[in-house]
Amino acid sequence: xxxxxxxxxxxxxxxxxxxxxxxxxxxxxxxxxxxxxxxxxxxxxxxxxxxxxxxxxxxxxxxxxxxxxxxxxxxxxxxxxxxxxxxxxxxxxxxxxxxxxxxxxxxxxxxxxxxxxxxxxxxxxxxxxxxxxxxxxxxxxxxxxxxxxxxxxxxxxxxxxxxxxxxxxxxxxxxxxxxxxxxxxxxxxxxxxxxxxxxxxxxxxxxxxxxxxxxxxxxxxxxxxxxxxxxxxxxxxxxxxxxxxxxxxxxxxxx
Amino acid sequence: xxxxxxxxxxxxxxxxxxxxxxxxxxxxxxxxxxxxxxxxxxxxxxxxxxxxxxxxxxxxxxxxxxxxxxxxxxxxxxxxxxxxxxxxxxxxxxxxxxxxxxxxxxxxxxxxxxxxxxxxxxxxxxxxxxxxxxxxxxxxxxxxxxxxxxxxxxxxxxxxxxxxxxxxxxxxxxxxxxxxxxxxxxxxxxxxxxxxxxxxxxxxxxxxxxxxxxxxxxxxxxxxxxxxxxxxxxxxxxxxxx
Numbered sequence: 443x444x445x446x447x448x449x450x451x452x453x454x455x456x457x458x459x460x461x462x463x464x465x466x467x468x469x470x471x472x473x474x475x476x477x478x479x480x481x482x483x484x485x486x487x488x489x490x491x492x493x494x495x496x497x498x499x500x501x502x503x504x505x506x507x508x509x510x511x512x513x514x515x516x517x518x519x520x521x522x523x524x525x526x527x528x529x530x531x532x533x534x535x536x537x538x539x540x541x542x543x544x545x546x547x548x549x550x551x552x553x554x555x556x557x558x559x560x561x562x563x564x565x566x567x568x569x570x571x572x573x574x575x576x577x578x579x580x581x582x583x584x585x586x587x588x589x590x591x592x593x594x595x596x597x598x599x600x601x602x603x604x605x606x607x608x609x610x611x612x613x614x615x616x617x618x619x620x621x622x623x624x625x626x627x628x629x630x631x632x633x634x635x636x637x638x639x640x641x642x643x644x645x646x647x648x649x650x651x652x653x654x655x656x657x658x659x660x661x662x663x664x665x666x667x668x669x670x671x672x673x674x675x676x677x678x679x680x681x682x683x684x685x686x687x688x689x690x691x692x693x694x695x696x697x
Numbered sequence: 698x699x700x701x702x703x704x705x706x707x708x709x710x711x712x713x714x715x716x717x718x719x720x721x722x723x724x725x726x727x728x729x730x731x732x733x734x735x736x737x738x739x740x741x742x743x744x745x746x747x748x749x750x751x752x753x754x755x756x757x758x759x760x761x762x763x764x765x766x767x768x769x770x771x772x773x774x775x776x777x778x779x780x781x782x783x784x785x786x787x788x789x790x791x792x793x794x795x796x797x798x799x800x801x802x803x804x805x806x807x808x809x810x811x812x813x814x815x816x817x818x819x820x821x822x823x824x825x826x827x828x829x830x831x832x833x834x835x836x837x838x839x840x841x842x843x844x845x846x847x848x849x850x851x852x853x854x855x856x857x858x859x860x861x862x863x864x865x866x867x868x869x870x871x872x873x874x875x876x877x878x879x880x881x882x883x884x885x886x887x888x889x890x891x892x893x894x895x896x897x898x899x900x901x902x903x904x905x906x907x908x909x910x911x912x913x914x915x916x917x918x919x920x921x922x923x924x925x926x927x928x929x930x931x932x933x934x935x936x937x938x939x
Binding site: 480481482483485486487496568571572575583585586587588589592594658662 | 772774778779780782785787792819823
């Protein structure tokens with residue numbers, strides 16, 4: 443499958459976190475009263491917790507597979523939101539003018555189990571990516587830079603005080619993905635345990651980016667369709683399914 | 698939600714009025730969040746408020762042009778949205794976006810449209826958006842926002858200033874009908890109301906305090922409550938928020 447290699451890395455990462463007792467496995471919530479109609483903006487003044495951004499370690503990955511994950515789940519490595527933010531009480535907010543202190547490195551890895559449909563792989567990727575973009579929760583500013591695999595999230599103090607937690611946040615992504623007809627299960631892994639914990643996912647992230655990049659170029663641009671001279675040969679070597687997609691496109695263009 | 702465009706002839710004090718509005722909003726608790734857009738290429742509002750934007754919208758547009766070669770529409774929209782929020786300079790409950798240099802005519806229409814869409818999405822999250830416009834309503838419509846709910850025309854007592862304000866109202870009427878009001882700026886003590894068909898909202902007196910802050914390049918957020926000009930602009934808040 444397309445993401446076999448990075449998925450193996452992520453599976454190993456989860457296994458290590460589980461073995462060391464750092465992993466929390468949660469069943470997604472069944473509904474959310476936190477849903478918002480539009481992307482939110484949280485200003486620094488009311489921020490209780492800031493995750494990721496371009497000035498802290500940050501990773502956002504989206505990958506899919508035909509047989510994993512086995513069920514919907516929200517996984518957390520590191521403190522939950524209120525703990526990570528130092529608590530929900532306004533008194534713990536950074537003093538005005540002191541600069542943001544409650545900023546933490548952050549990673550989110552969304553693994554989606556999809557059924558069939560090899561021919562529509564790129565369209566499905568686009569659908570899943572758009573579903574991820576659609577997630578909007580009250581009091582949560584969520585922005586992504588897809589090409590940089592970067593996430594920036596601010597959560598306001600009022601939402602932390604009301605009890606917004608990682609389970610609710612992760613579940614919002616599960617629900618949005620599950621609304622797609624070809625999605626069978628979704629696992630959302632979130633890492634708030636610090637920079638080292640985020641950086642351990644970097645090799646898997648690099649593989650995901652290469653694969654998605656090649657997939658995008660195959661479908662969006664006129665590219666070299668002769669595998670022997672193509673610049674993506676090495677990436678296809680690492681992801682067999684990518685080569686099959688490439689060949690399929692090549693055959694289509696020859697017809 | 699109100700979107701207020703401050704328009705008028707050059708040199709009549711639009712930026713000063715915008716800065717005084719920011720000061721008036723900053724002083725009142727519970728007034729809600731406000732987004733200010735400095736659409737003056739010289740970045741006068743950012744200077745008046747002593748705020749340093751991390752990047753201008755023009756910088757962002759160039760970044761999007763560079764990214765356009767290797768990203769598709771969804772990626773570009775997400776990037777525009779992310780970088781736009783990053784470009785926001787914050788002061789308590791106020792946010793400021795600086796437009797920067799004017800865009801090149803006719804180029805990159807699609808990217809400009811992405812950017813405008815991102816600005817409108819951002820603006821939806823603020824109770825009030827105030828645009829310190831360069832000149833004329835067309836510029837506001839084309840470059841920053843499609844929808845302006847309030848047109849705050851600024852003029853001094855000069856006939857020319859008032860004519861420009863009247864002309865802008867005519868153009869605005871063609872592209873929709875926002876609420877329109879005239880603010881007459883720098884009015885000497887002995888002056889009467891100007892002859893104009895425009896609805897006069899307020900007469901802002903000449904204020905040595907404002908002039909001093911301007912000359913000394915001090916932040917308008919520090920203008921004292923005793924400022925006569927600030928007092929008049931505070932009286933405008935119910936109109937712009939209405």
